[in-house]
Amino acid sequence: MILDFLKNAANLKNVSRQGWIDKLSMENPESVADHSYSMAVMGMVVSDMNDYNSEKILKMILIHDLAESQIGDFTPNQLNKEKKKELENDAFTKIIQDLPENIKTKYSEIWREYQEHISPESKLVHQIDKLEMALQAKTYEKKGHSTEKLESFFESAKKDLDDEKLKELFTQIINDN
Numbered sequence: 245m246i247l248d249f250l251k252n253a254a255n256l257k258n259v260s261r262q263g264w265i266d267k268l269s270m271e272n273p274e275s276v277a278d279h280s281y282s283m284a285v286m287g288m289v290v291s292d293m294n295d296y297n298s299e300k301i302l303k304m305i306l307i308h309d310l311a312e313s314q315i316g317d318f319t320p321n322q323l324n325k326e327k328k329k330e331l332e333n334d335a336f337t338k339i340i341q342d343l344p345e346n347i348k349t350k351y352s353e354i355w356r357e358y359q360e361h362i363s364p365e366s367k368l369v370h371q372i373d374k375l376e377m378a379l380q381a382k383t384y385e386k387k388g389h390s391t392e393k394l395e396s397f398f399e400s401a402k403k404d405l406d407d408e409k410l411k412e413l414f415t416q417i418i419n420d421n
Contacts, residue, residue, distance in 0.1 A: 246342070246343060253313065254277075256275060257276075257278075259277075259312050259313060260275055260276075261274050261279055261380075262316070266321070268389050276309050279376060280305060282379065283369075284302055287369065293409060301368065304366065304369045305372065314338065314339060315331050315332065336355055368410075371405050371410050374405060375401060377397055378397060378401035379417050398418060
């Protein structure tokens with residue numbers, strides 16, 4: 245009953261983050277699973293620091309890119325937001341279809357909150373998504389990738405952060421040598 249769900253989650257280890265391929269011409273960038281794990285650690289700490297519902301945030305982080313196990317990782321240049329949302333919603337519904345009803349209902353609600361930015365947790369997770377991207381960009385910069393090519397990742401993250409603690413972390417990431 246849950247094996248297909250678990251296989252989809254595990255498949256995220258095989259889905260490369262497309263933005264790094266497109267902008268840096270990387271052959272072996274981080275996977276979506278790598279990204280989700282790093283986000284989960286960030287989410288755990290930030291959530292506990294801010295007294296958010298950590299369990300909900302961690303679940304949201306762990307499922308926020310789950311649809312990509314079926315459809316792949318698309319950058320904003322590849323698909324418009326509405327088409328991407330439609331593909332993701334269809335894939336997510338398919339992925340959770342065989343889970344027990346009570347779990348399916350919980351995950352669907354968390355998914356909907358994330359997709360629609362309708363809760364404090366979802367707003368925080370969207371920002372953590374961007375912050376993690378900035379952290380990875382800084383990691384790639386330290387490995388010798390072009391600062392110029394990475395600038396769009398830093399700018400994208402910066403413009404979407406409004407939580408003061410996340411802004412402070414972003415500044416620390418950018419200034420980390």
